[in-house]
Amino acid sequence: MPDMTGDPTHDPAAETPDESARLSAVPASGEGSAAPATDTPGHRLSAGLTIGSRVVVRYRLEEGSRARATDFIGELIARNDDFLIVDTKKERVKLIRADVIAAKDVPPPASRPGPAHERVSADDLEKLMAKGWVAIDTAGLGDWVLRSASGFTGRANSALVVGDPSLPVDRAIDYVERWYAERDAPPLFQVHGEPGFAVEDVPTGAALLERGYAAGGGRPDWARVLVMTGLSANVPPLTTESVPVTADATLSPEWLMTYGRSRSVVPGATEAVLTGSDGQLFLSVRDEATGQIIGIGRMAIHPGWAGIFGVWVDPEHRRRGIASTMVSAVAMVARENAMPAIYLQVSGDNAHGVAFWRGLGFGVHHEYTYLAQPSA
Ligand SMILES: CC(C)(COP(=O)(O)OP(=O)(O)OC[C@H]1O[C@@H](n2cnc3c(N)ncnc32)[C@H](O)[C@@H]1OP(=O)(O)O)[C@@H](O)C(=O)NCCC(=O)NCCS
Known part of the structure; x- marks a missing residue:
């Protein structure tokens, strides 16, 4: 090889x-x-600088600065021939392409100590996995990702519940239900937790159960999916x-x-x-x-x-x-x-x-x- x-x-x-x-x-x-x-x-086995990826950018600083260059790490929001826009935790920065010394995609951050396959958070791993199985029609709702692909797989036809949907949970669920109704598809939510978690302990899970949703929706293979690393x-x-x-x-x-x-x-x-x-x-x-x-x-x-x-x-x-x-x-x-x-x-x-x-x-x-x- x-x-x-x-x-x-x-x-x-x-x-x-x-x-x-x-x-x-x-x-x-x-x-x-x-x-x-x-x-x-x-x-190429490594894809370069895709929108939505976590990237590190080495950036040339102005003459007279104390250092010659600095690194920005964050989510790539936009790119064109002239600049990159990166959302770091602190701020959103616009980086002139001519001053970019090097840039590459990087793995999700470590959220806890441990080896590479354990230290990533479940939210970050879910977001990464969604890029490994990309739906045809996708939309963001805050951090949530709404996905549709003519019914091919639950993964590509469900709302990925991660982070903050930018709306109160009930309104976010209403929004998702409408989004799927517009596509003539049944609403489906992917909700995750620690191994053995109870759905009612996840706020969105509890709200969905209250609306009559069921875990697995009658499909044993959907009731519990293990993410193994x-x-x-x-x-x-x-x-x-x-x-x-x-x-x-x-x-x-x-x-x-x-x-x-x-x-x-x-x-x-x-x-x-x-x-x-x-x-x-x-x-x-x-x-x-x-x-x-x-x-x-x-x-x-x-x-x-x-x-x-x-x-x-x-x-x-x-x-x-x-x-x-x-x-x-x-x-x-x-x-x-x-x-x-x-x-x-x-x-x-x-x-x-x-x-x-x-x-x-x-x-x-x-x-x-x-x-x-x-x-x-
Ligand atoms: C699971 C699957 C991919 C295994 O394929 P395979 O070529 O038979 O697997 P291997 O021969 O490499 O098995 C390696 C080991 O895995 C374990 N294993 C594999 N199939 C198993 C079974 N049916 N029951 C228990 N253990 C099993 C055993 O430890 C086995 O070693 P052994 O045969 O020396 O005991 C195959 O059964 C399959 O296609 N199943 C349907 C699809 C599926 O379930 N895919 C995986 C889930 S993502």
Whole structure:
């Protein structure tokens, strides 16, 4: 596997010598389906300076200042050829592009001590994960994010309840209900808390329960979703025994068809959501005998974080290490691209899935539930 960023912190000696040979990268153009492992993927794994990202900007100070430059860290609000606008905690600053020495996206801040996968707050991780699974139609309500994507997945069709909606909770809920009514869609709220949290202990959850909303809305897989995180360094490395994994920057029809075997899809919306992040890779494993794809997964790329979505293995090929190998491949790419932490979301009613992730060293960071009106 080539080094995609030239990350100087990467220590190839930390991997088994054969690890990179087990992962092929297909060029972003999609030309050719079986590029040798030495090919350069031809895409950027780190997306640069996207609006809404947390960024650090090194900025040249005026002549005569005590220092030559200073750093601004905050949310990128706007950008054009002439300036960047960054919302730091203290103020909103307008930075002249000509005086920007360097700028890059950075991971969410640490909200508590601990390793990279534990120290992020649940709110910040939720906001990050929303960028790994982007709806087609989105709107902000204060810190809340309203999302709609023709009904494809709860994640892309719910209001993400994080931080302050800028309105009293009841008025915020009214607003969300109207927003979904305008789209002919049922209102759905994603509410999170500590592992094992009670929905009524979250103010928005309590207000929704009072209106007759129910956790899970009748769907066991929506009642409780675990957000699990782990360190890319702790995932077992690929070995000479590992099945070959392909990582493709483009979504192929064959990958999509296989994905359709794992869950119901909405043509158009599914492709848009799967390819909607700033960066993503589509992983696949083929059956040596038939050449058919028998295992898939999607990796979302963020500053400092990788997200894993849609891991699925053909039932006839399970318990042979295929899914573990795909996760090892994700972790290898993550390590090589300065992403120490990995997240994923798994339904609490999927005991096998949860056992699988625990076995790979992932632990529960927080949990969420979808609140829906029973009629929906
Ligand atoms: C979960 C899933 C991806 C596992 O794929 P897989 O290729 O069979 O997994 P692996 O062979 O790499 O399993 C590695 C380990 O995970 C655990 N594991 C996997 N499947 C398990 C199951 N059904 N029950 C209990 N533990 C399981 C075991 O510890 C296993 O090691 P072992 O076989 O040596 O005991 C697969 O069952 C699947 O596609 N399920 C449906 C989709 C899904 O649930 N995806 C994951 C949730 S996001």
